Amino acid sequence: MADQSKTPIIQMKNIEKHFGAVIALAGVSLDVFPGECHCLLGDNGAGKSTFIKTMSGVHKPTKGEIIFEGRPMDFETPRDAMDAGIATVHQHLAMIPLMSVARNFFMGNEPVKKIAGINFLDQTKADQVTMDEMRKMGINLRGPDQAVGTLSGGERQTVAISRAVYFGAKVLILDEPTSALGVRQTSNVLATVDKVRKQGVAVVFITHNVRHAMAVGDRFTVLNRGQTLGTAVRGEISPDELQDMMAGGQEMATLEGSLGGTV
Amino acid sequence: MTDASKTDAPDTDERVKEMSSFRRSLIRPELGGMVGTIAVFVFFLLFAFDSGMFNSQGVMNWSIVSAQFMIIAVGACLLMIAGEFDLSVGSMIGFAGMMIAVFGVVLGWPMWITIIITFAICIAIGAVNGYIVVKTGLPSFIVTLAFLFILRGFTIYIPQTLENKTIIGGIRDAAEGDWLGAIFGGKIGGGLFEMLGNAGVIATFERGSRMGEPVVDGIPMMIIWAIALIVFGHVLLTKTRFGNWIFAAGGDSEAARNSGVPVNRVKILMFMFTAFCATVFATCQVMEFGSAGADRGLLKEFEAIIAVVIGGALLTGGYGSVLGAALGALIFGVVQQGLFFAGVESSLFRVFLGLILLGAVILNTYIRRMITGER
Numbered sequence A: 001m002a003d004q005s006k007t008p009i010i011q012m013k014n015i016e017k018h019f020g021a022v023i024a025l026a027g028v029s030l031d032v033f034p035g036e037c038h039c040l041l042g043d044n045g046a047g048k049s050t051f052i053k054t055m056s057g058v059h060k061p062t063k064g065e066i067i068f069e070g071r072p073m074d075f076e077t078p079r080d081a082m083d084a085g086i087a088t089v090h091q092h093l094a095m096i097p098l099m100s101v102a103r104n105f106f107m108g109n110e111p112v113k114k115i116a117g118i119n120f121l122d123q124t125k126a127d128q129v130t131m132d133e134m135r136k137m138g139i140n141l142r143g144p145d146q147a148v149g150t151l152s153g154g155e156r157q158t159v160a161i162s163r164a165v166y167f168g169a170k171v172l173i174l175d176e177p178t179s180a181l182g183v184r185q186t187s188n189v190l191a192t193v194d195k196v197r198k199q200g201v202a203v204v205f206i207t208h209n210v211r212h213a214m215a216v217g218d219r220f221t222v223l224n225r226g227q228t229l230g231t232a233v234r235g236e237i238s239p240d241e242l243q244d245m246m247a248g249g250q251e252m253a254t255l256e257g258s259l260g261g262t263v
Numbered sequence B: 001m002t003d004a005s006k007t008d009a010p011d012t013d014e015r016v017k018e019m020s021s022f023r024r025s026l027i028r029p030e031l032g033g034m035v036g037t038i039a040v041f042v043f044f045l046l047f048a049f050d051s052g053m054f055n056s057q058g059v060m061n062w063s064i065v066s067a068q069f070m071i072i073a074v075g076a077c078l079l080m081i082a083g084e085f086d087l088s089v090g091s092m093i094g095f096a097g098m099m100i101a102v103f104g105v106v107l108g109w110p111m112w113i114t115i116i117i118t119f120a121i122c123i124a125i126g127a128v129n130g131y132i133v134v135k136t137g138l139p140s141f142i143v144t145l146a147f148l149f150i151l152r153g154f155t156i157y158i159p160q161t162l163e164n165k166t167i168i169g170g171i172r173d174a175a176e177g178d179w180l181g182a183i184f185g186g187k188i189g190g191g192l193f194e195m196l197g198n199a200g201v202i203a204t205f206e207r208g209s210r211m212g213e214p215v216v217d218g219i220p221m222m223i224i225w226a227i228a229l230i231v232f233g234h235v236l237l238t239k240t241r242f243g244n245w246i247f248a249a250g251g252d253s254e255a256a257r258n259s260g261v262p263v264n265r266v267k268i269l270m271f272m273f274t275a276f277c278a279t280v281f282a283t284c285q286v287m288e289f290g291s292a293g294a295d296r297g298l299l300k301e302f303e304a305i306i307a308v309v310i311g312g313a314l315l316t317g318g319y320g321s322v323l324g325a326a327l328g329a330l331i332f333g334v335v336q337q338g339l340f341f342a343g344v345e346s347s348l349f350r351v352f353l354g355l356i357l358l359g360a361v362i363l364n365t366y367i368r369r370m371i372t373g374e375r
């Protein structure tokens, strides 16, 4: 459970993001505490991905303030956010199919060793770490040089998550990490989220699936059409209420009735 | 949960077919180039062995031609893997040669200053190419096509306005005794070849003013440059973190950027490196010929790209090998000169080249599917 007496590691204040005439975010505020799993829910196009992209340096917010570890931050590039300790697993995977798993795993963070004063890629270490981390996640690679293109969608997601975890993020952002996963890999991911949260990492977890959110979330923020519908604390909200909030209340209840409670 | 393990992630590798290590060692981007090289050599050993193609002079002949292709292929290869093309390579070769003639002969500057300034100008043009591509997001195909015309235009315009001609000679005299000129125009290993000549390992001239001297009197710097660039390119690509960024930038620039790879910097640097390679080619060439011509380097960009593609690189970026590109250039050089030695009608060169290109590319596509699981 998040210790609410601590100060938040990251505070997003009134973030707005406009793409030309499209207002994707109309003033969204959210804060995340160390050791907390903050779930971000909302329908398609609600602005979840856009919001976390401002957090991870992909987009610059049109308006609003980002305060990281008490200091205002102005991320120019994803590199800046990453260097500060914000790791992101993007919805549309940050994996390159033609490259090997090991090369993908260390992309942008390649280990180097000095030979005669020149920095060379430490391939042995990269291979070793990749194999170990993948085994921990329950994926058996043919070899570290296996191309990511030969992995299933879920396996790729797992590589991306374990990569972020391995590089010791202080804030870990996961954009719908479970939407493409099977049963066992989903529970693996949720267990991983729980594990890193207990290590004191702040997790931002985006999902459409209320059950997944309920399984690991400490707090839940629902986005709708670029605005927050409010933040709820675990135990103060039932899965049904959360589901309703996501779908905009009443309509969902009616829909649920007609579908016989399958949603 | 325990049952799910059967379908989701097996604890053993039962779904992964064992591949023999021999087969695995064969499955690599260079395979097409290696098969092509062997095929080409077998062909010429069978049909042109007595033509003089494989005596010391003949070997030197196709080695030099191959080295020329290799120099520009290394640049084109790294750039292609980074996801971009440079169609201005050929024009850049003509332009760089002309700059050397203008500065070194027309203006009479010392050769080393001439060469350094020429390199600086050409690399800066490469940077401009890259900057425009990266900032506008236009396909590099279009941007560098514009530079193909711009540079060729200047290469014709400048000597015509200054000297009223399109070929400027006298470069060898201007470079005489210059230390930097020697790095591009000289030969090394003269002593070794003299020894080999005296020992009868290689032939010596039997008549004329050079009687007794070996027919091959050293290794031209062109070949040294080719080898150095191949080693540099290969190590950079496969053994450094920058190499990983080159693959990443070409594989998926968005994903690479999100992972913190400085994609723009990588691409611009690769455009600059391609320009550097073109300038090395041009400098070696003008030192060898002693003159700069406005039509030098014509179609070289395509020859470089063909060599790279024969070598197993993917036209859309993110995949390829410098060693493969070097083999592609070797095939190019050996076929071009081999047909000449074999006395084959020179127009058939194109037929051969087309067939090799097609064969290598089909083989490469098949290999790549096996490696990457593309469907």
Ligand SMILES: Nc1ncnc2c1ncn2[C@@H]1O[C@H](COP(=O)(O)OP(=O)(O)OP(=O)(O)O)[C@@H](O)[C@H]1O
Pocket: A019, A022, A023, A024, A042, A043, A044, A045, A046, A047, A048, A049, A050, A051, A091
């Ligand atoms: N680069 C962009 N340019 C223009 N509009 C954009 C851009 N990125 C997002 N949008 C718009 O912003 C809105 C929010 O998109 P976003 O991807 O953040 O939604 P989301 O909540 O992540 O949805 P999903 O659950 O489907 O992933 C959408 O209307 C989308 O069309």
Ligand SMILES: [Mg+2]
Pocket: A048, A049, A050, A091, A175
């Ligand atoms: Mg999204």
